[in-house]
Structures are given as C-alpha cells and as structure tokens.
Amino acid sequence: MTIENTLKEIHVAATHGFCAGVASAIEVVDRALEKYGRPLFVRHEIVHNTMVIESFEKQGVVFVEELAEVPSDSTVIFSAHGTAPGEYTRAKERGLTIIDATCPLVSKIHREAVRFSERGIQTVLIGHRGHQELIGTSGYVDQDLLFIVENEDDIDHLTCDPNSPIGFLTQTTLSVDETSDLISKLREKYPDIKGPPKADICYATTNRQNAIKEIASFCDVIIVCGSPTSSNSNRLRETASLMGVDSYIIDTVDELQLSWLDGKTKCGVTSGASVPQSIVDDLLTRLKKSFSGVSIFESENIEKDIKFPLPNI
Ligand code: SF4
Structure with a gap:
C-alpha cells in the first residue's frame, strides 16, 4: 500500500510514561534482584507492561499468580496494583518474606476500605472486574458489604440498603469522565452516599487523560504506547477515540502500521503509566524515519519531581 506522506507534526503529550508508583x-x-539474586518471585506482573516483564524475566524474575508456585522460605514481591490481605496471611503461613511494592495511592484506598467496613458502611467499589487492583481492594472490604460497579447497568441493579450507610471507592486507573458520570448516577440513586469529592483516580491517570485530551483537540490521529493489560493505557486510547480522533494502541513499535498515518497531518503520541520511555523513543524514531521533514513537539514533564518512598528491602 502506498502511503500519502502528509504528516507534518508529531505532538508528544505533556505527561506520559512512568508514574511514581510504577518507577518505585x-x-x-x-x-x-541485587540483594536476593535469582530466582526472585513476584506475585502478579509487577506493572502491566510486556517489555518490563520480559526484561525482568531475562534477569531471573519469576512472575506467578498463585503463592503456591513460590517455594517455601523464598522472598516474594507483591505488585504495584495491591494485594488482598488474605495473600499476606497465606505468604506468612508459608514462611515467605514479603516485599510490598503496592503503590501508596492504592494502599490509601485499602485503608479507606477497611475504615468503611469497620463502620459497617456498604461499599460500592467502582472498577473493572478481574483487574488486579480491584481484586486487591475488594479483599479489604467486608464481603457482606461489598458491591462492585463497572457500568451504569450495574448501578441500576445495585441492591444496597438505602437505610444503612453507603460509601464508594474507585480504582485508580479509570476514565475520569466515565467515573464522574457513574458517581453522579450513584448519587442520584443514593443521595447520602459517602466518598471522595471526585474519585480515587490517581494524579498520574488524571494528568495523562488531560494531556491526551489536549493533543487530541488538534491532532488527527493518536498513537498510545501501552500493553493490552494496562488499564490506564487503554483509557487513554478510549479518551482520544471518544473525541472522534482515530486512535491506536501499540505494545511496541513493531505493532505500528504506517497506514494509520495515511493522509494525516498531525499525530499525537502518548504512553500509559507503566510504559518505558524507550518505547516512545522507538516510536518517534520510526515516525521520523518514515515521514521525512516531520517536526516533533515535546514539553517538559511536569511530574519529574514526584517520587514515592521505597519499602524496606
Ligand atoms: S497509576 Fe497511579 S495508582 Fe497506579 S501505580 Fe501509578 S501512581 Fe500509583
């Protein structure tokens, strides 16, 4: 297929790539790895990115979904997405040494979940069923008080007791706009529902969605770097797509199809919070090579000074 080379500008979103939780x-x-050597066991993918996982696997990291796969007396790292309390208990029973890489912003939601349950508050947890973060947070809620909501239909079918206290919590990597609509609908159904002023969506997710909206407002095609398992990366593609802009997600530059750029003049580029900068750099290099004379516009990363403390290792 012949591509019409009309591409003049590439705009990189002002905030993209690793958040502080992923970097930590x-x-x-x-x-x-330095301290304990290989094999080193990590429960669940440490972050949802194929390149990061493959690179660690080459260094001797073994990713497992079940603690039963970890030999007794080994060290196990719990992933950034958070882990249900039952897993901590099981790991201790097995004599495993736990290193907890849960993002502090996820731990904050766990604490709120515990507070709700201690007070007997019915907890509506907004998020994606089956996502590791939601599974982890669900574990902190008294199971008799837990209600999971993924969409408007779930709210229509919610059976919380309106005469008893109700609160809501959210996953950190949701669409800001969609979640705001869900919360409004929840408030309509349960006017006394308690929750954070907006949602528990973290700064990194919010900044990346705002940044993609900005470039999608004037670009005619958007390419998001992110793995299929990455919730926040998928939300970025959806955000641009909802604005009517052709939007694609690639795990690595090998998935780029030049036909996406056919007849386009301005391409926006961004990446999810778990994506190494090298993937974005590879994409920019490929685009520069493929479209002669194209100009790249980048701004300074406003998050560069945000760092989270590391756990004891
Ligand atoms: S996306 Fe947000 S909640 Fe998740 S690891 Fe990054 S900062 Fe933490």
Missing part, C-alpha cells in the same frame, strides 16, 4: 515498583525489583 520497578526499583524495588531491581534492588531485590
């Missing part, structure tokens, strides 16, 4: 989690694995 990766550093935790690096340091643990």
Whole structure:
C-alpha cells in the first residue's frame, strides 16, 4: 500500500510514561534482584507492561499468580496494583518474606476500605472486574458489604440498603469522565452516599487523560504506547477515540502500521503509566524515519519531581 506522506507534526503529550508508583515498583525489583539474586518471585506482573516483564524475566524474575508456585522460605514481591490481605496471611503461613511494592495511592484506598467496613458502611467499589487492583481492594472490604460497579447497568441493579450507610471507592486507573458520570448516577440513586469529592483516580491517570485530551483537540490521529493489560493505557486510547480522533494502541513499535498515518497531518503520541520511555523513543524514531521533514513537539514533564518512598528491602 502506498502511503500519502502528509504528516507534518508529531505532538508528544505533556505527561506520559512512568508514574511514581510504577518507577518505585520497578526499583524495588531491581534492588531485590541485587540483594536476593535469582530466582526472585513476584506475585502478579509487577506493572502491566510486556517489555518490563520480559526484561525482568531475562534477569531471573519469576512472575506467578498463585503463592503456591513460590517455594517455601523464598522472598516474594507483591505488585504495584495491591494485594488482598488474605495473600499476606497465606505468604506468612508459608514462611515467605514479603516485599510490598503496592503503590501508596492504592494502599490509601485499602485503608479507606477497611475504615468503611469497620463502620459497617456498604461499599460500592467502582472498577473493572478481574483487574488486579480491584481484586486487591475488594479483599479489604467486608464481603457482606461489598458491591462492585463497572457500568451504569450495574448501578441500576445495585441492591444496597438505602437505610444503612453507603460509601464508594474507585480504582485508580479509570476514565475520569466515565467515573464522574457513574458517581453522579450513584448519587442520584443514593443521595447520602459517602466518598471522595471526585474519585480515587490517581494524579498520574488524571494528568495523562488531560494531556491526551489536549493533543487530541488538534491532532488527527493518536498513537498510545501501552500493553493490552494496562488499564490506564487503554483509557487513554478510549479518551482520544471518544473525541472522534482515530486512535491506536501499540505494545511496541513493531505493532505500528504506517497506514494509520495515511493522509494525516498531525499525530499525537502518548504512553500509559507503566510504559518505558524507550518505547516512545522507538516510536518517534520510526515516525521520523518514515515521514521525512516531520517536526516533533515535546514539553517538559511536569511530574519529574514526584517520587514515592521505597519499602524496606
Ligand atoms: S497509576 Fe497511579 S495508582 Fe497506579 S501505580 Fe501509578 S501512581 Fe500509583
């Protein structure tokens, strides 16, 4: 297929790539590898990115979904997405040493979940069923008080007792706009529902969605770097797509199809919170090579000074 080379500008979203929680989690694995050597066990993918996982696997990291796969007396790292309390108990019973790489912003939601349950508050947890973060947070809620909501239909079918206290919590990586609509609908159904003023969506998710909206407002195609398992990366593609802009997600530059750029003049580029900068750099290099004379516009990363403390290793 012949591509019409009309591409003049590439705009990189003002905030993209690693958030502080992901950067810390990766550093935790690096340091643990240095201290404990291989094999090093990590429960669930430390962060949802194929390149990060494959690189650690080459260094001797073994990712498992079940603690039963970890030999007794080994060290196990719990991923950034958070882990249900039952897993901590099981790990201790097995004599495993736990290194907890849970993002502090996820731990904050766990504490709120515990507070709700201690007060007998029915907890509506907004998020994606089956996502590791939601599974982890669900574990902190008294199961008799837990209600999971993924969409408007779930709210229509919610059976919380309106005469008893109700609260809501959210996953950190949701669509800001969609979640705001869900919360409004929840408030309509349960006017006394308690919850954070907006949602528990973290700064990194919010900043990346705002940044993609900005470039999608004037670009005619958007390419998001992110793995299929990455919730926040998928939300970025959806955000641009909802604005009517052709939007694609790629795990690595090998998935780029030049036909996406056919007849386009301005391409926006961004990446999810778990995506190494090298993937974005590879994409920019490929685009520069493929479209002669194209100009790249980048701004300074406003999050560069945000860092989270590391756990004891
Ligand atoms: S996306 Fe947000 S909640 Fe998740 S690890 Fe990054 S900062 Fe933490």
